Amino acid sequence: MRLAELEKVTYPETVAEAVRILAEGKDRAMALSGGVSFVFAPLKSVEQLVCLSRLPLSYVREEKGGLRIGAVTPVADLAASPAAGRYGGGILRQVARRIGSTLNRNLITVGGNLVQPFIWSDLPTVALAFSASMVIQGPKGRRTLKAEKFFSRMPKQVLKEGELLTEVVFPPLEKNSRTAFEQFSLTEVDFAYLKTAVRLSRSGKKCLDLAIVIGSATILPQRLEEAEGVLRGRTANQVLVNEASEVAAEELKIKRDIRCSEDYKRDLARAQVRGILERILLDQKVPEWKLF
């Protein structure tokens, strides 16, 4: 950790103040939310740390426009939130509960998890599957980016100088939508080898729309559009589901992982996508992977 030049730590209480301090500090100032990532990504040498912990951005709210989650919300609060439990069959609570340990979850924040993805990060995968909106406040005002744009590069490169992620909004889901998230790891405390999030809407067995997203194959989550294309607008059956999972496994880009081969990850991808689709699209009683 290189903080030898640190001169000041500030605790702004409004977003406007935080943005002003960050903009004035340019690359000599850095925001810290949960502040946990310094363990994995050494802090650059900055003169000022801007702690976001006192901003009024810790909340999970159900509103007409969707589920709004403040960027400074600890993932422990998301995991315990009744509002999050009612969204998409409780998928966000399920995901948040498996991030790190109970102790880690009290520190890690939703915003920090989204702004700096690591290969094991969980929330970016779900945010992309739900096409969540990222609300960003900067010196030039407010803008909203869809997850597709936000995760098109490392989000820190997408954010401009002085900009803060203030909120993530998960859009309202249609009545006929189904969602699922699965991840695979060898033990409960190990980082997942691979994770898949699927959101789809259907009418009977007809798949009206869907998003298939895989995380932990590369640092940024990947939306598998060719695989989605196999099913979109079609009446699903086992043959199509098998084909979609084959295509998903083929189109997935995979970063080297010392724990297993690329082929193994492709097999995992195929199995996760097929299992989820059989369950939520074909209504088969496929046992869920034991969710470690």
Place this chain on the structure above:
Amino acid sequence: MEIVLTVNGEEKRIEARPAETLLDLLRRMGYCSVKFGCGEGACGSCTVIMDGRPVNSCLVLAVTADRREILTVDGLGTRQRPHPIQTAFVEAGAVQCGYCTPGMVLSAWALLERDPDPSEEAIREALDGNLCRCTGYVQIVEGVKLAAGRMKPKKKTTKKKKPAGKKKAASGKKGKK
């Protein structure tokens, strides 16, 4: 950089070094019950309660902990007057080398504050960030159950029927969010 910390109810002004973790600072201040294990958030031996929540003090930069309230196991009980969780741990055989114990006790305390009658699953989840290389966890879980049984607020025996439609009186702690 000077920060103000409240540790076990006592306000302290202290110079924190730029790259120092809260774990290192607390140990430098003499709170040696807070242990260094992995230094990267994986073992829980450095657990402290910060503003009411159990956290890994090795993951907190000391300079960012200004005006925080910290509870270490020293603030829970003493050798002469141990906390019921500490007594229960001893009785259940939940302590061997003792390295993980301060963290375990604090995580258990945070759980029982929030949920005085936890299921075994809730106990295991609350302790999932605290590793023990000696006991095998069975006795630790037993220790928490024993403590919970002893600490449970006594139920009122008066069974007055409330008039229909009236709200239940909020019970202080449980209503906290």
